[in-house]
Amino acid sequence: MIKINENYLKLQASYLFSDIAKRVAGFQEANPEKEVIKLGIGDVTRSLPDACIEAFHKAADEMADESTFRGYGPEQGYPFLKEAIAENDFQARGADISPDEIFVSDGAKCDSGNIQEIFAIDSKIAIPDPVYPVYLDTNVMAGRAGDFDNNRYQNIAYLESTKQNGFIPDLPSEPVDLIYLCFPNNPTGATISKTQLKTWVDYAKTNKALILFDAAYESFIRDDSLPHSIYEIEGAKEVAIEIRSFSKTAGFTGVRCGYTVIPKECMAYDVNGNPHPLHPLWNRRHTTKFNGASYPVQRAAAAVYSEAGKAQCKERIDFYLRNAKLVREEMTALGYDCVGGDNSPYIWIDGQRDSWEFFDLLLKKAGVVCTPGAGFGKCGEGFIRISAFNSFENVEKAMARIKSALA
Ligand code: MLT
Numbered sequence: 387m388i389k390i391n392e393n394y395l396k397l398q399a400s401y402l403f404s405d406i407a408k409r410v411a412g413f414q415e416a417n418p419e420k421e422v423i424k425l426g427i428g429d430v431t432r433s434l435p436d437a438c439i440e441a442f443h444k445a446a447d448e449m450a451d452e453s454t455f456r457g458y459g460p461e462q463g464y465p466f467l468k469e470a471i472a473e474n475d476f477q478a479r480g481a482d483i484s485p486d487e488i489f490v491s492d493g494a495k496c497d498s499g500n501i502q503e504i505f506a507i508d509s510k511i512a513i514p515d516p517v518y519p520v521y522l523d524t525n526v527m528a529g530r531a532g533d534f535d536n537n538r539y540q541n542i543a544y545l546e547s548t549k550q551n552g553f554i555p556d557l558p559s560e561p562v563d564l565i566y567l568c569f570p571n572n573p574t575g576a577t578i579s580k581t582q583l584k585t586w587v588d589y590a591k592t593n594k595a596l597i598l599f600d601a602a603y604e605s606f607i608r609d610d611s612l613p614h615s616i617y618e619i620e621g622a623k624e625v626a627i628e629i630r631s632f633s634k635t636a637g638f639t640g641v642r643c644g645y646t647v648i649p650k651e652c653m654a655y656d657v658n659g660n661p662h663p664l665h666p667l668w669n670r671r672h673t674t675k676f677n678g679a680s681y682p683v684q685r686a687a688a689a690v691y692s693e694a695g696k697a698q699c700k701e702r703i704d705f706y707l708r709n710a711k712l713v714r715e716e717m718t719a720l721g722y723d724c725v726g727g728d729n730s731p732y733i734w735i736d737g738q739r740d741s742w743e744f745f746d747l748l749l750k751k752a753g754v755v756c757t758p759g760a761g762f763g764k765c766g767e768g769f770i771r772i773s774a775f776n777s778f779e780n781v782e783k784a785m786a787r788i789k790s791a792l793a
Contacts, residue, residue, distance in 0.1 A: 391527070391529075393526060393527050393528065393529045393531075394527060396526050396531065396533065396534055396539075397523060397526050397527070398534060401519065401523070402519050402757070402761040402762070403426070403427045403757075405761070406426055406427070406745075406755065406757060406758075406761070407427075409745075409749070410422060410424070410426070410749065410755050413749055413750070420753050421753060422749070422753045422754070422755060423753060423754050423755065423776065423780050423781075423783060423784040423787075424755045424776065425713070425754060425755060425756055425772045425773050425774070425775070425776060425781070425784055426755040426756055426757045426773065427757070427773070428572070428634065428731060428732065428773045428775055429639050429775055430633070430634065430637040430639050430702075430706075430775050431775050431776050431777060432637055432702045432705065432706075433637065434636070434637050434638075434641065434686070435636060435637065435689070435690070435694075435695055435698030435699055435702065436694065436698060437689040437690070437692050437694040437695035437698055438636060438637075438686040438687070438689045438690060438695060438698075439686070440689065441682075441685040441686045441688065441689035442682050442683075442685065442686040442689075444685065445681055445682035445684075445685035445686070446682050448681075449681065449682065456681045458677055458678065459678045459681055459684070460678060461672050461673045461676055461677060461678045462486075462488070462489050462490060462669065462672060462673075462678075463488065463489065463490025463491075463645065463678065463679065463684060464490070464681070464684050464688075465485060466684075466685075466688050467490055467684045467685075467687055467688045468485035468486070468488045468490065468645075469485045470688050470690075470691040471485070471488050471490075471630075471645060471691075472484055472485045472487075472488060473691075474691045475614075475615065475630065476615060476617060476647075479614055479615060479618055480618060481615050481617035481618050482617070482623070483615075483617055483623075483647055483649065487647055487648060487649050487650060487665065488645050488646075488647055489645060489646045489647075489648065489668060489669070489672055490643065490644075490645045490678070490679050490684060490687075491643070491644050491645060491646060491672075491676065491679060492642040492643065492644070492676075492679050492683075493631060493633065493638075493642045493643065493644040494600065494602045494629050494630060494631035494633065494644035495520055495644075496644075497629050497644060497645075497646045498518075498520050498521060498524075498566075498598070498600055498629050499520050499521075499523075499524040500524075500671070500675075501598060501627065501629070501646065501668070502524055502525055502528055502530070502564070503528070503671060504654075504664060504667045504668055504671060505563070505564055505596075505654065506563075507528065507529060507530060508530075509530065509563040509564050510541070510543060510560075510561065510562045510563045510564070511525050511530055511531075511541075511542055511543065511562065511563070511564050511566070512542075512543040512544075512545050512558050512562040512564065512565040512566065513525070513542055513543070513544060513545065513566050514544075514545045514546075514547050514555055514566065514567070514568070514571075514763075515544040515545065515546050515547065515762075515763035515764055515765040515766070516547060516573050516574065516759060516762030516763040516765050516766035516769070517566070517568075517573075517762055517763050518568060518572045518573070518600070518762070519761070519762065521566040521598075521600075522539070522542070522763075525542070526539065530542075537764045538764060543558050543559075543560055543562045544763070544764075544765075545558065545565075546765050547571070547574055547576065547765060548765055549723070549736070552576065553571065553574045553576035553725055553734070554576060554578055554582055557585065557586070557589050558589075561593060562593070562595055563594075563595050563596065564595065564596050564598065565586065565589075565590065565595055565596070565597045565598065566597075566598050566600070567583075567586060567597055567598070567599050567600070567616075568599075568600035568601075568602070568603075569583070569599075569600075569601070569603075569613075570603040570604070570606055570607060570726070570729050570730035570732075571603075571726070571730070571732075572600075572602070572603060572732060573732055573734060573757065573759065573762045573766065573771040574725055574726055574732070574734040574771075575710075575725055575726015575727055575728075575729075575730035575731075575732040575733055575734050575771075576725055576726060576730075576734070577607065577609070577612050577729045577730065578612070578613070579611065579612065579613075580611070580612075580613050580618065580619060583613055583616060583619050584619050584620070587616070587619045587620075587621050587622045587625060587626065588621075590625035590626065591621055591624065591625050594655060595625065596625055596626070596627065596652070596654060596664075597616065597622075597625055597626040597627070598626075598627050598629065599615075599616040599626050599627065599628045599629070600628075600629045601614065601615060601616070601628055601629065601630050602629065602630060602631040602633065602634060602644075603634055603730055603731065603732075604630070604635075605634065605635040605699065605703050606634070606703055606706075606707060606729055606730050606731055607729045608707065608728065608729055609728070609729055612729060615628060616628050617647070617649070623649035623651050623652060624649070624651050624652060624653065625652065625653075626649075626652065627646060627647065627648050627652060627664065628646070628647040629644065629645075629646050629647075630644055630645050630646075630647070631643075631644040632644060632687050632690060634703075634731065635690065635699055635703070636687070636690045636695070636699050636702075637702060638683075638686075638687070641683055641686060642679070642683065643679050643683050643684065643686075643687045646668070648664050648665045648668050649665070650663060650665050651663070652664045652665065654667075705778070706731050706774045706775060707727075707728075707731070707774065708778060709731075709774035709775075709776065709778055709781040710726075710727035710728070710730070710731055710732075710733060710774035711727060711728070712778075712781055712782065712785060713727060713733045713772050713774060713781060713785065714726070714727035714728070714733050716785040716788070716789065717733065717735050717772070717785075717788075720788075720789065720792055722735050722736055722737065722738070723735070723736040724736075727774065731773055731774040731775060732771050732772070732773055732774070733771070733772045733773075733774070734759070734769055734770075734771055735769060735770050735771070735772060736768060736769055737759070737768060737769060737770050738768065739768065740760075740767070740768070741758035741759040741760040741761075741766065741767055741768055741769055741770055742758045742760060744756075744758065744770050745757070745758040745770060747791065748770070748788060748791065751787075751791035752784070752787035752788045752790075752791040753787060754784045754787060754788055756770045756771060756772045756773075757770065757771040757772075757773070758770055758771075759771060
């Protein structure tokens with residue numbers, strides 16, 4: 387008899403964004419005349435930068451000619467992309483990361499979900515609350531989370547991000563092995579200073595723990611004092627893995643490309659306490675289960691680092707940040723406390739009521755889709771997240787509708 391992985395039965399409802407999409411589709415079916423503005427899932431709306439499109443076309447043409455055609459590439463990514471990443475994303479910021487510490491993939495979601503495979507099943511996991519659901523759900527699937535009771539998995543150490551701590555969680559109050567951090571944060575839009583991040587690196591070093599640092603939103607940082615990478619913090623290479631994405635930086639949500647950095651000196655331990663580098667473990671996993679991101683996609687990603695690509699990406703991020711500023715200003719003017727939106731595409735809004743109720747109100751009365759905070763965890767209850775990914779006209783329209791719906 388074939389048996390299921392019963393850990394899947396412990397998952398709560400369906401994946402948050404599928405759930406929301408279903409509710410929105412139901413509303414649209416019942417109200418076909420109503421135009422819905424989507425400020426829910428963080429999905430880009432601007433086209434790919436010209437530099438990326440040109441590189442994409444050129445690479446597709448290479449595939450049409452036997453002399454330049456490429457079959458399987460290196461599973462870890464082509465050197466031309468890894469070199470551009472190491473130089474621009476890390477070395478230029480004083481972070482000493484080399485190309486062979488980078489693993490290119492088909493996106494940060496897969497990497498952030500898959501990475502837990504290389505750690506012991508009895509590792510104690512620390513997960514922020516609220517949180518991007520992938521970190522938690524993939525640990526539930528693996529069997530690390532325990533039973534769900536009173537809105538919490540029993541074996542997870544929750545790192546609460548609340549108004550009281552400025553949405554930067556305190557260090558864990560119990561010993562933990564694996565810590566998920568994401569800054570600029572999804573969903574709150576909060577940012578972390580170098581000093582604050584250093585306390586986490588120091589904690590990890592002292593406790594032989596490991597930090598999974600998700601920096602998918604780093605390109606939204608406009609405050610020069612904030613770290614873009616955890617490797618800007620001294621000592622982080624020994625205790626941190628960083629995950630990055632081209633999705634928001636360059637509009638690659640539909641193209642799919644991201645990468646994971648595992649420094650050679652980053653260690654985890656066997657049952658006898660002997661250290662083992664994580665780089666060869668992930669390399670083994672990656673080469674066994676993944677055949678590399680496609681060649682045209684990697685060429686398009688490398689074009690992000692050309693002079694034209696950099697300018698075009700920046701223009702797009704500035705565009706979304708203008709939307710974010712408007713959302714934050716309007717919601718603040720309506721009397722709601724907000725965080726994020728300045729170095730992040732997300733605005734986290736204290737709705738002062740049940741977050742699904744607020745979601746339904748905005749959908750039904752304003753035709754605007756947001757994301758209910760409760761979908762990101764217990765501490766998200768009472769909040770909603772509005773994302774800045776849409777046209778400026780739509781964001782203006784959405785804010786005008788929200789104003790009259792809440793009047
Ligand atoms: C979000 O809306 O939180 C993200 O876009 C989802 C994702 O990146 O998978």
